Amino acid sequence: MVDNQVLSTSHLVAIRYLSEHDILRILDYATLIKQHPSNFHDRLKGKILALAFWEPSTRTRLSFEIAMLRLGGSVTGFSSSVGTSLEKGESLSDTITMLANYADGIVIRHPLRGSAKLAAEIAQKFGVPVISGGSGSQEHPTQALLDIFTIREFFGRLTGLNIALMGDLRYSRTISSLLLALSKFGRNTINLISHPSLRLQEELRLDLQETNLELIETEDLSDVISEFDVLYVTRLQKERFPDPMLYQKVKGSFQLHPSLLKSAKDRSLILHPLPRVDEIPYEIDRFPQAKYFIQAKNGVYIRMAILDHLLGDESVE
Amino acid sequence: MNLLNKKEEKTEKELIVAKIDNGIVIDHITPPGRAFYALKALNIDENFPHSVFVAINLPSRKFGRKDLLKIRNMKREDLNIEKLGLLISGSNIAYIKDYMIIEKEKIKTPKRISGVIKCPGLNCITSRHEDVDPEFIVLNEHQPISLRCVYCDAIFNVHEHISLML
Numbered sequence: 365m366v367d368n369q370v371l372s373t374s375h376l377v378a379i380r381y382l383s384e385h386d387i388l389r390i391l392d393y394a395t396l397i398k399q400h401p402s403n404f405h406d407r408l409k410g411k412i413l414a415l416a417f418w419e420p421s422t423r424t425r426l427s428f429e430i431a432m433l434r435l436g437g438s439v440t441g442f443s444s445s446v447g448t449s450l451e452k453g454e455s456l457s458d459t460i461t462m463l464a465n466y467a468d469g470i471v472i473r474h475p476l477r478g479s480a481k482l483a484a485e486i487a488q489k490f491g492v493p494v495i496s497g498g499s500g501s502q503e504h505p506t507q508a509l510l511d512i513f514t515i516r517e518f519f520g521r522l523t524g525l526n527i528a529l530m531g532d533l534r535y536s537r538t539i540s541s542l543l544l545a546l547s548k549f550g551r552n553t554i555n556l557i558s559h560p561s562l563r564l565q566e567e568l569r570l571d572l573q574e575t576n577l578e579l580i581e582t583e584d585l586s587d588v589i590s591e592f593d594v595l596y597v598t599r600l601q602k603e604r605f606p607d608p609m610l611y612q613k614v615k616g617s618f619q620l621h622p623s624l625l626k627s628a629k630d631r632s633l634i635l636h637p638l639p640r641v642d643e644i645p646y647e648i649d650r651f652p653q654a655k656y657f658i659q660a661k662n663g664v665y666i667r668m669a670i671l672d673h674l675l676g677d678e679s680v681e
Numbered sequence: 682m683n684l685l686n687k688k689e690e691k692t693e694k695e696l697i698v699a700k701i702d703n704g705i706v707i708d709h710i711t712p713p714g715r716a717f718y719a720l721k722a723l724n725i726d727e728n729f730p731h732s733v734f735v736a737i738n739l740p741s742r743k744f745g746r747k748d749l750l751k752i753r754n755m756k757r758e759d760l761n762i763e764k765l766g767l768l769i770s771g772s773n774i775a776y777i778k779d780y781m782i783i784e785k786e787k788i789k790t791p792k793r794i795s796g797v798i799k800c801p802g803l804n805c806i807t808s809r810h811e812d813v814d815p816e817f818i819v820l821n822e823h824q825p826i827s828l829r830c831v832y833c834d835a836i837f838n839v840h841e842h843i844s845l846m847l
Contacts (some may be wrong), residue, residue, distance in 0.1 A: 456814035478806035478832025482813050500804050502834060567834045 371673050375487075375494045378478035378503045379576045380571070387548060391513050394662070394669035401434065401665075405671050408437035414467035415441030416459060416483075417497065418450065418474045423638060423660055423672050424497045428471050431667035437675070440467065457486055464490035469675045473497035493674040501535040501565075507637050508541035510666040514659045515594055518633055523550030530557040531598035531618050531643060533564050538637040539598060540568050547575035555588045556581045559614045562604065584618065587672070589624055594633045595653075597643050602633040615642075635659050704731070706751040706775045707788075712824075713738040716748035718768040721843055723752070723760070730753070757784070764797040764846070766790050767819070767826055767839045778809070790822045798828070799845040805833035 480496035605611040734751040740748040770790040796814040817828035
């Protein structure tokens with residue numbers, strides 16, 4: 365029997381509120397689901413999940429939807445303000461209050477920081493769990509869980525790894541959540557490869573100060589190309605640069621070239637939260653280290669595990 | 682020089698010895714100049730109906746220089762001590778009734794604070810029209826005090842954002 369009622373929280377709004385124990389239980393449960401998915405086909409039968417997406421999404425929204433369907437539940441919601449009262453200026457507070465009255469669980473993606481926490485506080489009054497699908501540039505906790513699930517699946521551990529993070533480290537919510545997740549485990553070396561204007565947020569740096577992560581900053585991927593176990597690439601967003609010319613000038617420095625990858629370890633991983641633009645060219649997909657589509661697939665198992673933990677009623681045999 | 686200082690000290694003492702009949706006295710406000718922040722925190726402006734005595738940069742044996750406030754007809758229940766704790770922690774408040782001190786209190790820095798200052802984070806959910814009070818964790822006990830928004834994680838110095846006080 366696997367106990368699915370073990371999380372210390374009734375919502376999942378940020379990695380920072382999860383313990384190492386919480387994270388491991390989700391990863392273990394997702395592993396079990398991945399091994400025997402049919403055992404879980406009716407876990408959430410009769411339950412309805414509301415997807416409240418104020419921002420565009422492909423993977424997060426669809427994988428939550430598929431995860432819910434694979435658990436036997438149903439899905440409703442919106443994926444933009446078009447056709448909803450959001451166009452009339454309805455607040456997040458009122459929207460969440462309404463959804464908490466309709467559904468058994470809510471997944472929220474919103475452009476503002478703190479949105480998922482506020483949604484959880486509101487839905488808590490109705491006993492309805494809230495899961496963050498991304499809150500501005502703050503956190504994207506389920507992405508981090510599927511990232512470390514993929515890393516652990518490949519290496520069998522989450523410590524003693526050399527992990528290189530490249531691209532937009534400042535505004536990427538996946539980077540924030542991934543670093544906070546890794547910081548719950550043992551010692552890892554983190555190489556931070558970015559343009560100086562896109563280095564980690566100061567708040568995040570403060571959070572990581574007292575952890576076991578060894579942070580090393582560089583602007584050049586070739587410095588670490590032969591050392592990394594995991595290379596995690598994120599998309600550079602043109603609008604984040606104060607000067608469009610600067611974007612054009614630096615973007616090439618944060619692209620992965622096949623010629624450079626020849627120096628990488630055979631047993632290493634290249635991950636990307638997707639969508640990619642041109643930071644990982646299609647040729648890289650043929651390299652054995654490229655695992656970003658497996659990473660994306662793992663998102664369904666992780667989200668099934670989370671939904672089952674937060675919306676499910678009982679332990680599974 | 683010493684004589685001059687003593688003379689100046691005496692003159693300043695003479696300026697502030699006038700007692701108030703009822704109200705509060707906030708003493709040992711440091712560093713000097715913080716009394717202005719306290720007035721802001723107490724919502725004292727040109728519309729305030731009672732007498733307010735403001736003394737800035739007084740000589741102090743313990744602190745070198747300090748500020749002092751005397752506010753007539755203000756009571757304990759009119760104060761938001763936590764709000765004052767963000768700006769003038771370490772100061773003392775004496776509550777006066779019929780010219781006598783009836784209670785004294787040291788202003789302490791709160792550990793967590795809600796509903797007294799807005800978050801300066803431009804992308805914080807609390808900066809929008811939502812059903813939420815801004816809430817912060819106080820990061821350090823001594824001045825200058827920094828806060829961290831429990832919603833957006835923004836860290837900022839209170840004294841640089843006095844205009845955001847509610």
